[in-house]
Amino acid sequence: MNDTIKLHYDVPGDDFTRAGEASSAVKKTLRKLGVPGEIIRRVAIAMYEGEINMVIHGGGGVADVTISPEAITMVLADQGPGIENLELAMREGYSTASDEVRSLGFGAGMGLPNMKKYSDVMDVFTKVGVGTTVTMTVNLS
Amino acid sequence: MSNFVHSVALDKDKCKGCINCIKRCPTEAIRVRNGKARIISERCIDCGECIRVCPNHAKLALYDPLSVLERYEYTVALPAPALYGQFHNLDEIDIILEGLLSIGFDDVFPVASAAELVSDATRKLMASGKLRRPVISSACPAVTRLIRVRFPELIENILPLRAPVEVAAGLAKQRAMEKTGLPADKIGVIFISPCPAKRTAARMPLVMETSAIDAVVAIKEVYPKLLAVMRPQDDSDDGLNDSGRIGVGWGSSGGEAAALLKESYLAADGIENVIKVLEDLEDEKLGELDFIELNACAAGCVGGVLTVENPYIARTRLKKLRKYLPVACNRLGDSIPEDMGFQNELEPMPIMQFDNDIRKSMEIMRSVSSFLATLPGLDCGSCGAPSCRAFAEDVVTGFATESDCVFKYRDQLKSTGEGTYLPPPFRTPEKPGNDAT
Numbered sequence: 001m002n003d004t005i006k007l008h009y010d011v012p013g014d015d016f017t018r019a020g021e022a023s024s025a026v027k028k029t030l031r032k033l034g035v036p037g038e039i040i041r042r043v044a045i046a047m048y049e050g051e052i053n054m055v056i057h058g059g060g061g062v063a064d065v066t067i068s069p070e071a072i073t074m075v076l077a078d079q080g081p082g083i084e085n086l087e088l089a090m091r092e093g094y095s096t097a098s099d100e101v102r103s104l105g106f107g108a109g110m111g112l113p114n115m116k117k118y119s120d121v122m123d124v125f126t127k128v129g130v131g132t133t134v135t136m137t138v139n140l141s
Numbered sequence: 142m143s144n145f146v147h148s149v150a151l152d153k154d155k156c157k158g159c160i161n162c163i164k165r166c167p168t169e170a171i172r173v174r175n176g177k178a179r180i181i182s183e184r185c186i187d188c189g190e191c192i193r194v195c196p197n198h199a200k201l202a203l204y205d206p207l208s209v210l211e212r213y214e215y216t217v218a219l220p221a222p223a224l225y226g227q228f229h230n231l232d233e234i235d236i237i238l239e240g241l242l243s244i245g246f247d248d249v250f251p252v253a254s255a256a257e258l259v260s261d262a263t264r265k266l267m268a269s270g271k272l273r274r275p276v277i278s279s280a281c282p283a284v285t286r287l288i289r290v291r292f293p294e295l296i297e298n299i300l301p302l303r304a305p306v307e308v309a310a311g312l313a314k315q316r317a318m319e320k321t322g323l324p325a326d327k328i329g330v331i332f333i334s335p336c337p338a339k340r341t342a343a344r345m346p347l348v349m350e351t352s353a354i355d356a357v358v359a360i361k362e363v364y365p366k367l368l369a370v371m372r373p374q375d376d377s378d379d380g381l382n383d384s385g386r387i388g389v390g391w392g393s394s395g396g397e398a399a400a401l402l403k404e405s406y407l408a409a410d411g412i413e414n415v416i417k418v419l420e421d422l423e424d425e426k427l428g429e430l431d432f433i434e435l436n437a438c439a440a441g442c443v444g445g446v447l448t449v450e451n452p453y454i455a456r457t458r459l460k461k462l463r464k465y466l467p468v469a470c471n472r473l474g475d476s477i478p479e480d481m482g483f484q485n486e487l488e489p490m491p492i493m494q495f496d497n498d499i500r501k502s503m504e505i506m507r508s509v510s511s512f513l514a515t516l517p518g519l520d521c522g523s524c525g526a527p528s529c530r531a532f533a534e535d536v537v538t539g540f541a542t543e544s545d546c547v548f549k550y551r552d553q554l555k556s557t558g559e560g561t562y563l564p565p566p567f568r569t570p571e572k573p574g575n576d577a578t
Contacts, residue, residue: 005503005510024420033502034494037294044424069499140499 005029005067011051011076013060016104022063023047026074033067035140043072043138046118049111050076050134056101057081058132071120072138079131086126090116146345148187148203148337153177155199160522162191162200167412168290172535173525183492186286187338188412188437189446202337202446205356207363210245213329213355215321217313218246219306222253222384222392223335223442224360225462226455228371234389234462235374238381243370244363246331248317249381253388255309257471260387260400262302262481265473267401267431273297275407275422275430278397280304282342283437284415285487292419293489298433301483303348305391306332306339308481310353331356333363335445336438348483359447385469393456394441398434400469408434410441495538508537516546519567523547 007029009022027044035043047063054061058078066073083089089096090112097107112134116122119136126132158176163169170184171191178191178199192200210216218241225234238249259280266272279285279300288295310330317328332339332354340357374380390396394410407430409418415435421427438444443459444452495502513533524545526532535541544550548567555561 003500003503005506020424020426023424027420027424029506031291031491031493032495033499033506034491034497035499041294041423041425048424048426067503069503 003069007065007067009063011054011060011063013055013058016055019051019055020048022051026065030067030072035072039072039138039140042118043074046115046136046138047074049115050074050136052106053111054078054080056097056106061131069140071140074136075133077131077133082128082130082132083124083126084128086124146341147180147182147185148341149180149185149189149192150201150203151178151180152199152201155197157197157199159196160525161194161196163522163525163527165190165194166527167287167416169527169531171527172540183490184290186283186290187341188283188287189337190412192446202359204334204337204340204359204362204447207358207366209331209356209358210329214327215247215317215323216245216329216331217248217250217317219250219252219309219313219330219332219354221306221333221335221360221442222251222256222389222459223445223448223455224333224363225389226392226443226458227360227364227448227450228368228458231458231462233374234382235380236371237367239374240367240371241333241363244366248313248320250309250313250316251382251384251388252306252309252332253384253391254471255312256305256391256397257384257388257469258308258473258481259302259305260397260469261471261473262477263300264401265477266300266302267403272300275427275433276300278432278434280391280397281436282336282338283412284435285347287412287415287437288419289487289490290492291416292423293491295419295423296487296489299487302481303483304342306354307349307352311480314353329355331358333358333360335360335442335448337447338437347487348485350484360445361447361449364449383470385467386463387469388471389459389463389466392441392459393443394436395434396441398432401432403431405430406432406434408436410436410444411439412437505537509533512536517548517567521547521567
C-alpha cells in the first residue's frame with residue numbers, strides 16, 4: 001500500500017461553478033505522473049460526470065482518489081436521496097434532473113452511462129434516503 | 142543544454158528580479174535566481190505574457206532589424222493583416238502597401254491574400270470529413286506549442302495546414318524569382334509581424350523542413366517609418382491590395398473561424414482563456430463543435446506584443462476596413478497544393494511530467510506533497526518560484542533548496558532566537574476583529 005498516492009476532495013453541493021475542480025486537480029496530478037493521455041482523459045471525464053452527479057442529485061459529497069502504478073480508483077460518496085431505480089438510471093438519456101438543472105445544460109441522462117463507459121470497473125452502492133457511493137477503476141496497463 | 146530557439150530574451154541590466162513575470166507565465170517556465178529572471182527553455186511557449194507584464198521592460202521580444210533589407214538584392218514585404226489596424230483614419234489598405242514600397246521594399250505580398258487560400262483549403266479539408274473534430278486552428282505558434290507541451294492528446298485535432306504567412310512566403314518567393322530571375326538566396330521575403338513567436342516558427346519550423354520566411358521585422362519598427370511616407374492614393378482600380386474581407390479578418394480573433402462559413406465554431410483569445418478551452422475540450426465538456434480558433438493574444442493577432450495600437454481599437458479598425466472589400470479575392474483550384482500541408486507531423490513534448498517511469502514519478506510526487514504540506518501556501522513568490530507547489534517540485538527535483546523559502550529560513554533563525562519579523566501580509570492579527578476587511 002506504500003506505493004500509492006491518495007487524494008481527497010470535498011465536493012460542495014449546489015455550486016456548479018466549483019463542480020469539476022476535483023477532476024481538474026486529478027488531471028493535473030496524473031499529467032505530472034506521466035500517465036498516458038488517453039487514460040487521463042478517461043479518468044477526467046468519468047470523475048467530472050461523478051462530481052456533477054453529486055452536485056445535482058447528492059447535495060455534494062466527498063471524492064477519494066487512489067493512484068497506484070496499476071490503476072486509478074475513484075470513490076465518490078454522497079449522503080443524498082439515493083437512486084430509486086438504478087437500472088433506469090444506467091440507461092442513456094434517462095434523467096431525474098430538475099428543469100432548472102437542465103436549463104444549465106446538465107441532466108442529459110448521460111452521467112452514469114458515461115461513467116461506466118470510461119471506467120474499466122464501476123460499482124454503485126445506493127440506498128434510498130441514505131446516499132450513493134460510486135467506485136470507478138481505470139486500469140493503467 | 143537546450144536546442145530550443147525562443148523569441149524572448151532578458152535584458153539583465155533592466156531586470157530587477159521582481160516576481161511579476163513568474164506569476165503570469167502560463168507554463169510556470171520562469172524562476173528568479175540571483176536577482177534575475179530565468180526562463181526554463183523547454184517549458185516556454187513564446188506567448189509573450191512576460192514581455193507584456195514586465196514593469197522594467199527587461200523582457201525583450203526578438204525580431205530582425207529593418208536593416209536586414211540591405212542583405213538582399215530584392216525584397217518582398219509580407220504585411221500581416223494586423224498592420225492595417227494600427228493607423229488612424231485609414232480607409233484604404235493600398236496606402237499602407239504603397240508605403241511599404243516607399244520605405245525600401247521592392248514588392249509586397251499581403252499575408253491576408255494567402256490567408257484566404259488557407260481558409261479555402263480548410264473548408265475543403267473539413268468537407269472531406271477526414272479531420273478529427275473539433276478541428277483546432279494551427280495559425281498561432283504559441284497555441285501549437287502549448288498543445289504540444291500541455292495537451293498532447295489534442296495534437297491530432299490540429300488543422301494540418303501551414304500558417305498563412307508560410308504560404309504567403311512560399312508564393313512570394315516564387316513570384317519574385319520568376320519576376321527577377323534572381324536565385325532564391327538573393328531574394329529576401331520579410332514578414333512584418335505583430336508577434337515574435339513567428340520568428341521562432343520561421344527559424345525552427347516544426348511541420349516543414351525549411352521556412353520560406355527570410356526575416357521577421359516588427360510592426361512597431363515599421364510603423365513610424367510608414368507614418369512618414371503614407372500618402373492618399375489615386376482612386377485607381379489597379380491597387381496593390383488583393384485580399385478581401387476573409388483575409389483581412391484573420392488579423393483579429395474570430396476571423397479565421399468565421400471564414401469557414403460554418404455556425405458551430407468557437408474563437409477564444411488570451412492565453413488563460415485558451416487554456417480553459419483546451420482543458421474543457423480535453424474533458425469533452427464543449428459538446429459538438431466543428432472548429433476552434435485559438436489565439437494566445439487578447440483580441441487575436443492585433444494584440445501581439447510587436448504592435449503599437451490598443452488591440453481592441455485595432456480590431457474595430459479592421460472591421461471598418463473590411464466593410465467595402467469583396468468577400469474574398471483568392472481561391473484554390475480543385476485540390477490543395479501539397480506545399481500548404483504539413484511535411485512533418487507535430488510531436489508531443491510532454492515536459493510537465495516528473496519522470497518516464499510512473500513508479501519514480503509517484504515517489505517524487507509523494508515527496509513533493511509531504512514537503513508542500515510544510516509550506517505556508519501563500520504563493521508569495523519570494524523563493525523565485527510562482528507558487529509553493531512549484532517551489533516544492535523544484536526542491537524535490539534539486540533545482541532549489543529548502544531555505545530558499547523565507548518562512549523556512551525564518552524557522553531556522555527562530556531556533557537561534559532571531560528572525561521574528563514578518564512582512565504585513567503574512568502577520569496574524571494581534572487583536573481579533575481589528576484587521577481591515
